[in-house]
Amino acid sequence: MDTKTAGRKLGLKEKYAHMTRGLGxxxxxxxxxxxxxFEQMEGIKIHDWDKWEDxxxxxxxxxxKYQAEKERKLYAIIDAFAQNNGHLNxxxxxxxxxxxxxLTGVSPLEYMAHRGFAHxxxxxxxxxxxxxxxxxxxxxxxxxxxQIHAISNYNKHYNGMHDFRHMHDRVWxxxxxxSFFDDAVSAGPFxxxxxxxxxxxxxxxxxxxxxxxxxxxxxxxxxTVTFGFSAQSDEARHMTLxxxxxxFILEQDPANLxxxxxxxxxxxxxxxxxxxxxxxxxxxxxxxxxxxxxESWEIYFEQNAGALFKDLARYGITVPECxxxxxxxxxxxxxxxxSTFYQYGAAAAFHTWMPSPDEMDWLSAKYPDTFDKxxxxxxxxxxxxxxxxxxxxxxxLPMLCQVCQIPMLFTEPDDPTKIAYRETQxxxxxxxxxxxxxxxxxxxxxxxYVQAWLPVHQIYQGNCFPEGTxxxxxxxxxxxxVLQWYHIEFGADNLAFEGSEDEKNFAMWRGMATQNS
Amino acid sequence: xxxxxIAFQLNDDTRSxxxxxxxxxxxxxxxxxxxxxxxxxxxxxxxxxSSIEALLGRDFDLQELHLNLISLSGNIDETxxxxxxxxxx
Amino acid sequence: xxxxxxxxxxxxxxxxxxxxxxxxxxxxxxxxxxxAPFAFPFPPAMRFGDxxxxxxxxxxxxxxxxxxxxxPAAQWFKSGQPFSPDxxxxxxxxxxxxxxxxxxxxxxxxxxxxxxS
Numbered sequence: 001m002d003t004k005t006a007g008r009k010l011g012l013k014e015k016y017a018h019m020t021r022g023l024g025x026x027x028x029x030x031x032x033x034x035x036x037x038f039e040q041m042e043g044i045k046i047h048d049w050d051k052w053e054d055x056x057x058x059x060x061x062x063x064x065k066y067q068a069e070k071e072r073k074l075y076a077i078i079d080a081f082a083q084n085n086g087h088l089n090x091x092x093x094x095x096x097x098x099x100x101x102x103l104t105g106v107s108p109l110e111y112m113a114h115r116g117f118a119h120x121x122x123x124x125x126x127x128x129x130x131x132x133x134x135x136x137x138x139x140x141x142x143x144x145x146x147q148i149h150a151i152s153n154y155n156k157h158y159n160g161m162h163d164f165r166h167m168h169d170r171v172w173x174x175x176x177x178x179s180f181f182d183d184a185v186s187a188g189p190f191x192x193x194x195x196x197x198x199x200x201x202x203x204x205x206x207x208x209x210x211x212x213x214x215x216x217x218x219x220x221x222x223x224t225v226t227f228g229f230s231a232q233s234d235e236a237r238h239m240t241l242x243x244x245x246x247x248f249i250l251e252q253d254p255a256n257l258x259x260x261x262x263x264x265x266x267x268x269x270x271x272x273x274x275x276x277x278x279x280x281x282x283x284x285x286x287x288x289x290x291x292x293x294x295e296s297w298e299i300y301f302e303q304n305a306g307a308l309f310k311d312l313a314r315y316g317i318t319v320p321e322c323x324x325x326x327x328x329x330x331x332x333x334x335x336x337x338x339s340t341f342y343q344y345g346a347a348a349a350f351h352t353w354m355p356s357p358d359e360m361d362w363l364s365a366k367y368p369d370t371f372d373k374x375x376x377x378x379x380x381x382x383x384x385x386x387x388x389x390x391x392x393x394x395x396x397l398p399m400l401c402q403v404c405q406i407p408m409l410f411t412e413p414d415d416p417t418k419i420a421y422r423e424t425q426x427x428x429x430x431x432x433x434x435x436x437x438x439x440x441x442x443x444x445x446x447x448x449y450v451q452a453w454l455p456v457h458q459i460y461q462g463n464c465f466p467e468g469t470x471x472x473x474x475x476x477x478x479x480x481x482v483l484q485w486y487h488i489e490f491g492a493d494n495l496a497f498e499g500s501e502d503e504k505n506f507a508m509w510r511g512m513a514t515q516n517s
Numbered sequence: 518x519x520x521x522x523i524a525f526q527l528n529d530d531t532r533s534x535x536x537x538x539x540x541x542x543x544x545x546x547x548x549x550x551x552x553x554x555x556x557x558x559x560x561x562x563x564x565x566x567s568s569i570e571a572l573l574g575r576d577f578d579l580q581e582l583h584l585n586l587i588s589l590s591g592n593i594d595e596t597x598x599x600x601x602x603x604x605x606x
Numbered sequence: 607x608x609x610x611x612x613x614x615x616x617x618x619x620x621x622x623x624x625x626x627x628x629x630x631x632x633x634x635x636x637x638x639x640x641x642a643p644f645a646f647p648f649p650p651a652m653r654f655g656d657x658x659x660x661x662x663x664x665x666x667x668x669x670x671x672x673x674x675x676x677x678p679a680a681q682w683f684k685s686g687q688p689f690s691p692d693x694x695x696x697x698x699x700x701x702x703x704x705x706x707x708x709x710x711x712x713x714x715x716x717x718x719x720x721x722x723s
Binding site for chain 2: 011012013055056057058062066069070073206209210211213214215217218225229232233235236237239240243290303304306307308310311314
């Protein structure tokens with residue numbers, strides 16, 4: 001008889017077992033190696049996938065429930081933000097430039113992360129990590145979508161955000177984040193997990209999403225802080241997946257240790273280089289600052305990653321060598337990056353400016369050992385020149401690092417007055433690097449990095465002009481042609497913040513919002 | 518001993534969660550920042566479902582923490598009743 | 607399937623792709639106002655002195671030290687090693703190949719207020 005029995009509620013551990021292991025199956029009419037062809041490729045040895053454990057024990061049903069609730073909360077705020085002209089509540093219109101960099105540089109990476117996790121989720125034969133990767137793939141798609149939605153409210157009013165996806169694949173500085181992710185997704189599945197799941201999510205995303213998003217709140221941008229924290233609530237789960245994957249691989253076979261260590265070394269450095277952009281967003285682009293880049297580095301890297309590496313020491317993992325370099329660079333990074341964008345401000349899809357005297361004093365206080373000595377004289381000179389109508393626009397293309405693709409702007413770790421030059425000969429050609437660490441990455445996989453799409457070299461090869469451009473025509477203007485190909489509108493999207501359409505419109509609209517005339 | 522941390526969005530839902538964590542972990546330190554709080558603790562930090570329920574006055578599923586969580590660090594051990602973050606060294 | 611060990615890439619920046627030019631990178635020591643060395647495409651037959659007189663002014667001329675440079679006193683480096691370019695000879699005759707990097711140092715000039723900017 002159909003007697004209704006009150007179903008006993010499953011405990012977390014039991015439910016997790018049913019909803020992951022219980023859903024798996026073994027292949028029957030094809031050998032397992034043919035169904036999961038990339039699993040052996042990298043030399044990682046896995047003996048028992050069932051040893052995998054997700055500490056959150058999140059199952060798909062709970063996942064949908066909580067993600068739906070996060071979305072409802074997020075969209076309620078995004079709607080209120082739009083209805084209330086929230087864009088006029090930000091501290092000042094310079095702030096909006098961080099969103100342009102975020103939308104063109106970061107949001108497309110979220111989408112690539114979606115593709116990457118969908119791919120590796122398919123390639124692992126273990127059920128636990130497949131379920132976790134599937135959830136993460138959905139999270140990343142959600143991040144990309146919610147960021148685009150939230151920032152679209154700004155796109156209605158301000159320049160530089162109209163064609164972010166087109167720009168991501170073309171604009172010179174966006175090749176830095178783009179090539180980082182392309183590097184990761186073109187690796188094998190285990191390397192991808194260590195690269196993105198561990199090195200990026202666990203070790204580095206806190207630096208982007210926590211102090212920077214708190215900074216967005218401090219600058220009155222409720223829409224951004226909400227998508228940022230909503231995304232970061234998923235990151236906590238991603239970080240956990242990243243840490244579990246490392247522990248799992250290391251526990252499976254001692255032969256995995258050197259492979260994993262090499263990937264941790266490589267991807268910590270690749271990630272640290274990408275974060276150069278975040279350093280300058282925090283120190284220069286937020287009109288009100290929560291903390292300096294250096295302080296966030298100390299909290300979220302030195303303290304937090306320090307604890308992490310101490311924990312992993314039991315497996316034989318050591319702190320990557322590049323951390324010594326990065327720790328020396330924390331006093332210089334944001335200043336060197338902002339100098340670069342200020343001078344190449346004609347070729348950027350956002351506005352740049354020199355810090356005000358007050359802001360320079362803040363920088364002196366936060367960087368007592370370096371700002372006044374190395375950067376203030378340069379910035380004061382630029383301010384004077386700007387006031388005299390002679391703002392610096394560098395029109396000559398810079399030399400780039402073959403691996404991180406950043407202009408060769410970094411100084412020697414022990415001498416901030418000298419640019420760091422490194423080079424190597426491989427087959428017929430010379431290759432140049434910003435650091436020992438980028439050089440080592442190249443030398444370990446030269447056949448991969450000789451294929452780098454370096455924006456400066458591509459321009460000189462003639463590959464970055466609109467179709468039909470004749471570079472031999474007498475009136476040919478290469479900068480104008482490249483900007484057209486980027487879809488950067490000269491005079492609207494680029495150049496100085498002072499005198500920009502954004503500055504004028506923001507002042508006018510804010511005036512209209514607070515006065516009747 | 519290394520520090521673990523957990524960070525939450527600052528809102529009406531998290532007020533009781535934060536209060537419960539601080540009450541159950543006297544060694545934990547609260548750091549406030551715009552729109553968020555970060556709770557740091559030497560060694561380990563444990564969140565008890567019952568403490569949160571007592572303050573909220575309703576049933577609470579520890580997985581609801583995901584809704585307002587910003588970030589954390591440490592090895593996680595989660596059961597139906599407790600959520601613990603700890604470093605091995 | 608190809609293994610990672612025998613994978614071959616196609617280099618993107620070989621000299622044949624630059625329409626008769628070769629790349630030369632040039633940096634000015636002690637003048638970090640220019641955030642990075644510059645990259646230029648030059649024909650290998652270009653006279654070295656023409657770079658100094660026709661190309662460098664547009665690239666580095668914004669700096670107040672540039673007008674003060676005493677070129678005969680300038681020190682040159684190729685891949686970091688001392689280098690004595692002959693201004694009347696071509697890049698190729700000076701031994702400069704595709705993607706070589708040279709730097710020059712201008713003794714006595716140390717940037718804005720001596721800050722190496």
